[in-house]
Amino acid sequence: MKYTGLWMRTLCLVILLPLSQTATALALLDIKLPASLQSAFQSRNNDPLSCIDNVGQYMLQKGLAQGSEEESKTRLVYASATHLQAFCYAQIEDYASSLSLLQPLLEKGTASAEQITTLNIIALEIPEEERRQLTNQQLLAMLYTGAQKTAMASPEQAVILQLTIAHLSLQINRYRDAYTALQTAQELIRKKHHKELYAWLNYYYGLYYEQINQPQLSISSFLTANTLADKHSLIKLSGQVKRALADVYQKKHRLQTALDFSSQQVELYQRTANTSKQAASLIQHAILKRQNNENNQSLIYLFNALELIQINKNSALLAQLYLELGHSYLNSKNEQSKHLQLAQKYLQNARFHFTRLNKPRYQIESLLLLAKLNIMKNDPALAILQLEKVLQLSENNYLSLRAQAFEMLALSYEITGNHQQANRHFKNFHALQERLKEYFFELQQLQISEQLQLFENTQQQKQLQVQNTQLQKTAKRYQTLAYSAISLLILISLLFFYTLKRNKKLNNAHQDAQQRLAFHPRTKLPFQYVDSHHFQYTYHGKPLYYALLNIPFLSQLNELLGTYGAMKIERKLGEELQMYFKCNVDIFQFRGNQILFIAKQKEYKNAGDFAQNIENFFTSFCKKQQLSSTVSCGIVAFPFLNNASRALSPSKTLNLSSLALFAASQIRKQKQQSSWVELYAIDNLQPAFLNGDLWRLGQRAIDKGIIKINTSHPGFKFNWPNHRS
Numbered sequence: 001m002k003y004t005g006l007w008m009r010t011l012c013l014v015i016l017l018p019l020s021q022t023a024t025a026l027a028l029l030d031i032k033l034p035a036s037l038q039s040a041f042q043s044r045n046n047d048p049l050s051c052i053d054n055v056g057q058y059m060l061q062k063g064l065a066q067g068s069e070e071e072s073k074t075r076l077v078y079a080s081a082t083h084l085q086a087f088c089y090a091q092i093e094d095y096a097s098s099l100s101l102l103q104p105l106l107e108k109g110t111a112s113a114e115q116i117t118t119l120n121i122i123a124l125e126i127p128e129e130e131r132r133q134l135t136n137q138q139l140l141a142m143l144y145t146g147a148q149k150t151a152m153a154s155p156e157q158a159v160i161l162q163l164t165i166a167h168l169s170l171q172i173n174r175y176r177d178a179y180t181a182l183q184t185a186q187e188l189i190r191k192k193h194h195k196e197l198y199a200w201l202n203y204y205y206g207l208y209y210e211q212i213n214q215p216q217l218s219i220s221s222f223l224t225a226n227t228l229a230d231k232h233s234l235i236k237l238s239g240q241v242k243r244a245l246a247d248v249y250q251k252k253h254r255l256q257t258a259l260d261f262s263s264q265q266v267e268l269y270q271r272t273a274n275t276s277k278q279a280a281s282l283i284q285h286a287i288l289k290r291q292n293n294e295n296n297q298s299l300i301y302l303f304n305a306l307e308l309i310q311i312n313k314n315s316a317l318l319a320q321l322y323l324e325l326g327h328s329y330l331n332s333k334n335e336q337s338k339h340l341q342l343a344q345k346y347l348q349n350a351r352f353h354f355t356r357l358n359k360p361r362y363q364i365e366s367l368l369l370l371a372k373l374n375i376m377k378n379d380p381a382l383a384i385l386q387l388e389k390v391l392q393l394s395e396n397n398y399l400s401l402r403a404q405a406f407e408m409l410a411l412s413y414e415i416t417g418n419h420q421q422a423n424r425h426f427k428n429f430h431a432l433q434e435r436l437k438e439y440f441f442e443l444q445q446l447q448i449s450e451q452l453q454l455f456e457n458t459q460q461q462k463q464l465q466v467q468n469t470q471l472q473k474t475a476k477r478y479q480t481l482a483y484s485a486i487s488l489l490i491l492i493s494l495l496f497f498y499t500l501k502r503n504k505k506l507n508n509a510h511q512d513a514q515q516r517l518a519f520h521p522r523t524k525l526p527f528q529y530v531d532s533h534h535f536q537y538t539y540h541g542k543p544l545y546y547a548l549l550n551i552p553f554l555s556q557l558n559e560l561l562g563t564y565g566a567m568k569i570e571r572k573l574g575e576e577l578q579m580y581f582k583c584n585v586d587i588f589q590f591r592g593n594q595i596l597f598i599a600k601q602k603e604y605k606n607a608g609d610f611a612q613n614i615e616n617f618f619t620s621f622c623k624k625q626q627l628s629s630t631v632s633c634g635i636v637a638f639p640f641l642n643n644a645s646r647a648l649s650p651s652k653t654l655n656l657s658s659l660a661l662f663a664a665s666q667i668r669k670q671k672q673q674s675s676w677v678e679l680y681a682i683d684n685l686q687p688a689f690l691n692g693d694l695w696r697l698g699q700r701a702i703d704k705g706i707i708k709i710n711t712s713h714p715g716f717k718f719n720w721p722n723h724r725s
Contacts, residue, residue: 026124026160026200026237031080031117041084045235047273048091049312055085079105079114083121090125092276093316099131106142116146116157120164128171129361136171143168159188159197166204170211173443178208199228203241210248213444219248239265239277246288255292262288279308279317283324290328298328319353322346323366330373343373360393364401367393371408380412387412399439403432423559430558467491520589522567523574528588528596544638545610546650547597547676548657550665551618553627554593569625580617596657607635607710611676618674632668633676634661640681647687648694655694663709663718671713678710696722 033041040054059081082101089098098121105118122131123139143165152158162185169178182205189197206221222245229238242265249258262285269277286301302325309318326347332339351366367386374383390405406429413422471484471491519526557566577587577595586598597614604610611633622629636656640648660677667675679698685706690697699720701707709718 026120026163026197031083033080033084037081037084040088044084044088045091045272045274048088048276050273051088052085052092055081055088059085079117083114083117087121087125090121091274092312093280093314095126095130098126113150113152113157116143116150116152116161119143119146120160123164123168129359136168140165140168140172140177155188155192156194156197159185159192159194159201162188163197163200163204166208170204170207173211173446175208175212175446178204182208195228195232196234199225199232199234199237202228203237203244206241206244206248210244215248215252219245222248235268235272239268239281242268243281243284246284250288250291255288259285259288259292275308275312276314276317279305279312279314279321282308283317283321286324286328290324290331295328295332299325302328315353316357316359319350319357319359319362322350322353323362323369326350326366327369330369330376340373340377344370347373361398361401364390364393364398364405368401368404368408371405371412375408375412375415378415380415383412384409384416399432399436403429403436406432426559430563463495520570520574522570523577523589524571525574525577525587525589525595528590543601545597545599545601545604545607546636546638546653546657547599547607547610547614548590548634548654548661549595549597549614550632550661550668551593551595552630552668553622569627572625573621576621577617594661601637607637607678607680608676608712611635611678611712615674615676630668630672630674632661632664632674634658634664635676635678636660637678637680641685641687641690642681643684644687648690652694656698659695659698662721663711666718667711667713667716670716674712676712680708680710682706682708 037055037058040051040058043054044051082105086098086101089095089101102118102122106115119139119142122134123136123143128136143161147161147165152161162181166178166181166185169175169181182201185197185201185204189201202221202225206218206225209215209218209221222241225237226241226245228234229241242261246258246262246265249255249261262281266278266281266285269281272278282301282305286298286305289295289298289301302321305317305321306325309321323346326343326345326349329339329343329346332343347366347370351363351370354360354362354366367390371383371386371390374380374386387405387409391402391409394402394405406425410422410426410429413419413425468488471488474484474487553560554570557569560566561569581587581597584599584603588596588598590596597610599610604613614633615629615631618631619629621627634657636653638650638653639646640653640656656679660679664675664677667673667677679702681701682705685701689701689706698707699722702709702720
């Protein structure tokens with residue numbers, strides 16, 4: 001889309017301004033303003049700069065200042081005018097000015113309706129990263145306190161308070177609190193039939209459903225909010241919901257639909273004089289274009305945004321624009337050397353501006369892209385300096401960006417030939433990836449839990465709300481109770497069967513997830529946990545061998561072959577183990593580098609034969625894969641005590657298998673050969689001797705000679721753990 005110039009935008013504004021006079025911002029729905037500020041209020045979304053100037057002139061004319069608040073009426077007028085001006089500053093992304101106006105209103109001591117409005121504006125209009133002294137948790141606590149102690153100035157303010165609580169709760173993944181606030185707001189709106197608030201409610205329901213991973217419900221709510229926003233000319237809501245729809249469809253990989261909504265947002269802001277919003281929407285649209293592999297189109301939109309930013313001198317937007325220009329040139333496939341120079345220029349400008357604005361996250365993004373560029377230019381030394389700066393800036397924050405830095409550092413050091421540093425940074429990258437996986441797994445579990453808890457009373461209640469509204473209209477139209485009762489019964493029956501069907505699907509999905517967690521993600525072997533019951537299922541009265549195997553090369557695969565290569569080897573290992581041993585041996589993944597084999601004793605001559613069979617497999621496998629084939633194996637028979645087969649449970653016997661493996665590993669490390677050690681008890685050993693910690697008691701029994709050792713290396717002198725100084 002080629003931008004046509006400032007005069008055309010002004011003409012569009014003059015023509016379309018009457019259509020948007022009812023545009024409302026959520027946080028300002030409840031404020032009372034004098035008549036002389038109504039024009040400023042009407043221009044807050046269309047022309048926030050004009051709004052700021054008009055409010056400032058009004059306050060100068062009236063002599064309203066913080067020190068002159070002698071009467072309640074003066075205080076209220078001052079607070080309302082300040083709220084409006086702070087809101088308008090937020091619309092041009094001058095968050096510092098907005099916050100400087102609002103913070104003094106919070107320092108009045110006692111809670112008041114004006115302070116609730118102040119908190120609403122701060123929470124809804126100023127991002128958390130721009131108000132580090134007021135975190136989302138702190139604002140939530142203040143809002144809850146205010147809700148308990150303060151009488152709301154209007155019913156609208158009570159609804160806005162709940163929507164603000166929902167907004168903040170979603171920011172910190174407190175889904176239950178968000179849902180409760182939305183339900184409360186819904187009940188309040190239902191009593192007043194407030195169309196604008198109902199539109200905002202649907203928008204926040206959309207955000208809620210999106211965060212608990214219910215995209216279809218999210219899209220449905222967003223589309224309802226979008227329709228209402230367009231119908232009632234709610235410019236701010238319309239812009240936000242179109243951005244949200246673009247994000248949802250982008251995550252669903254429906255980029256063309258995402259681009260359509262993003263384009264609608266651009267067109268919406270072009271009808272206003274808010275050049276900051278126009279530029280921001282163009283930047284977001286350019287990002288989507290780039291993700292859709294339309295790099296040249298992306299650059300056109302970015303330079304259109306640059307024209308706007310040069311008009312309003314917005315430093316934050318300029319820095320963001322430079323970052324995206326650098327990113328787009330870096331992704332370009334045409335005139336590679338020239339585009340790399342342009343990418344470097346814009347990324348360096350972005351880094352400079354973000355440093356001056358004290359925005360560490362965006363500094364990090366700029367540095368990561370610069371480091372990527374320098375790696376492409378075969379200059380790993382400069383990339384290393386930039387990536388070390390990323391680590392310094394990120395510390396314990398921005399973990400995903402920090403993980404990227406470690407990965408790129410490993411690559412850079414590998415290019416320079418410093419494999420020791422490369423391995424160190426790759427280990428750091430892997431450790432951080434594990435932390436991120438744990439975090440996202442916990443978040444996913446929280447989302448699943450929320451879905452299961454809210455499935456009936458979220459989806460069913462929302463549908464019933466729509467259906468009940470229709471039934472009420474039908475009942476009034478026909479005025480027959482029987483018709484309404486029958487219709488309601490049919491609807492409830494349909495919803496009941498639908499709920500049962502959907503609940504069954506959710507349960508099946510949950511069971512599938514649990515099944516996947518029961519297998520190692522790479523080898524696909526079943527996991528064996530100490531507290532599980534696999535042993536009891538395996539033993540059917542016939543003596544068994546438990547062979548616990550330590551496989552050193554599994555601990556080194558990532559460093560030797562990289563993550564992708566390691567995954568292929570481990571998957572191949574799991575497949576060939578299952579094929580080689582077939583149904584004769586039960587195989588379990590015990591740890592990342594340990595595998596447990598359970599076999600019937602009658603299948604092998606002795607423990608050494610069993611161990612040799614396992615060793616033969618790994619010799620063959622490692623020869624094909626060019627890996628070290630040395631392994632160590634600890635073997636214990638079950639039942640361990642022939643005279644008391646049930647004295648030691650199968651799961652407890654695992655301690656003795658570990659003790660045997662400890663001994664076998666000593667042999668392997670010293671002899672640099674595969675090794676095995678079998679522990680077996682003398683006949684008629686009393687069970688009472690092994691009543692306690694088998695790890696400690698097993699060593700005592702070996703010392704006393706009542707537990708014997710059979711090994712691949714007779715005469716080897718073992719150093720047991722409890723004997724170490």
